[in-house]
Amino acid sequence: MKEIEAIYNNLFNEWEYGRYLQAVLIFVSFYLALVFVRFLIEKSLKKAVKKTPFDFDDLIVSLLDSFGVVFYFIVSLFAASLVLDIGNQVDLWLKRLISVAVAYYAVKALNTIIRYFFKKYSAASLENSQDPTALKVLSAVIQIFIWVLAVLLILQNFGYNISTLLGGLGIVGIAVAFSLQNVLEDIFSFFTIYFDKPFKVGDFIVIGKDSGTVKKIGIKSTRVKTPQGQELIISNKELTGVRVNNYKRMKTRQVKFEFGVTYETSGEKLEKIPEILAEIIGKIELSKHKRTHFRKFGESALIFETVFTIEDSSFEKYVDIRQLINLEVVKRFEKEKIKFAYPTQTVFLRK
Numbered sequence: 001m002k003e004i005e006a007i008y009n010n011l012f013n014e015w016e017y018g019r020y021l022q023a024v025l026i027f028v029s030f031y032l033a034l035v036f037v038r039f040l041i042e043k044s045l046k047k048a049v050k051k052t053p054f055d056f057d058d059l060i061v062s063l064l065d066s067f068g069v070v071f072y073f074i075v076s077l078f079a080a081s082l083v084l085d086i087g088n089q090v091d092l093w094l095k096r097l098i099s100v101a102v103a104y105y106a107v108k109a110l111n112t113i114i115r116y117f118f119k120k121y122s123a124a125s126l127e128n129s130q131d132p133t134a135l136k137v138l139s140a141v142i143q144i145f146i147w148v149l150a151v152l153l154i155l156q157n158f159g160y161n162i163s164t165l166l167g168g169l170g171i172v173g174i175a176v177a178f179s180l181q182n183v184l185e186d187i188f189s190f191f192t193i194y195f196d197k198p199f200k201v202g203d204f205i206v207i208g209k210d211s212g213t214v215k216k217i218g219i220k221s222t223r224v225k226t227p228q229g230q231e232l233i234i235s236n237k238e239l240t241g242v243r244v245n246n247y248k249r250m251k252t253r254q255v256k257f258e259f260g261v262t263y264e265t266s267g268e269k270l271e272k273i274p275e276i277l278a279e280i281i282g283k284i285e286l287s288k289h290k291r292t293h294f295r296k297f298g299e300s301a302l303i304f305e306t307v308f309t310i311e312d313s314s315f316e317k318y319v320d321i322r323q324l325i326n327l328e329v330v331k332r333f334e335k336e337k338i339k340f341a342y343p344t345q346t347v348f349l350r351k
Contacts, residue, residue: 027080034072074101107150111143186220189236203248250313260301260341277306280328286311287321301341
């Protein structure tokens with residue numbers, strides 16, 4: 001052992017260039033060790049990736065790939081510099097270089113993780129017929145924010161006072177926000193629609209007097225195709241500020257309608273009308289009669305109210321069933337000699 005120690009001292013301590021040789025050996029050793037460890041980990045992981053049904057191990061492989069040759073070179077250089085007397089200034093700049101490398105690769109790895117999870121959520125959104133645009137935009141915004149934060153930290157590490165810079169960015173941000181107020185309101189409304197999910201692409205919605213099927217939910221506006229065929233473009237801000245009826249969410253549709261018969265209709269026939277409606281509606285597929293009542297005395301008619309349900313949410317099925325009911329009611333009332341009322345007035349003359 002003493003002989004080995006003597007050789008080591010002669011080679012690295014007493015020899016004029018011994019420290020430099022030691023630094024070179026440390027650099028080469030660290031670099032080869034890092035590359036070899038990465039090779040072993042990647043080799044074992046890639047074998048495991050083929051055997052496992054999960055894709056989380058793919059993320060680990062991607063993270064390893066994000067640390068490149070430059071990172072290993074800088075880490076090895078820092079390790080080698082520890083045995084050299086390189087001076088305060090060189091040491092300072094070397095540490096700054098390492099901080100830049102660490103910040104760069106840390107942000108790169110973090111963005112890889114963010115892209116992985118947003119990609120999974122985007123795939124889930126597509127399976128649920130949802131537009132993944134919001135997730136893509138949010139992912140890009142988060143990644144840009146992380147890069148900006150990393151740059152600010154690097155500048156602070158280089159000795160710059162970032163307080164003034166942050167203050168200037170804040171003022172610029174406020175000015176931009178005021179100038180783009182309407183656009184930003186639509187964008188925030190877009191995220192509200194996406195995460196709250198009041199409707200999605202393919203839903204039939206009613207907004208005030210307008211209605212139609214949602215075709216696209218964009219960053220600034222939503223496009224709806226109306227039953228008449230034209231495309232209706234509505235700003236996202238407007239959609240989040242009004243009541244929206246979403247008929248696609250219905251599993252069953254409840255329908256209520258009124259009709260009137262003449263005052264000359266006999267009491268016996270009036271009693272029979274609820275039975276007639278229950279019989280007609282009960283025979284039609286997907287429809288279920290709930291009630292029919294003689295509701296009130298109108299100005300020129302005796303008003304009946306009928307409520308029934310349709311075990312289908314589509315608008316087409318609703319209008320088909322309504323038509324069948326209306327036709328059958330007309331036929332049965334003709335058969336029973338029950339007359340529908342219409343606005344009339346009877347004038348009685350007294351001699």
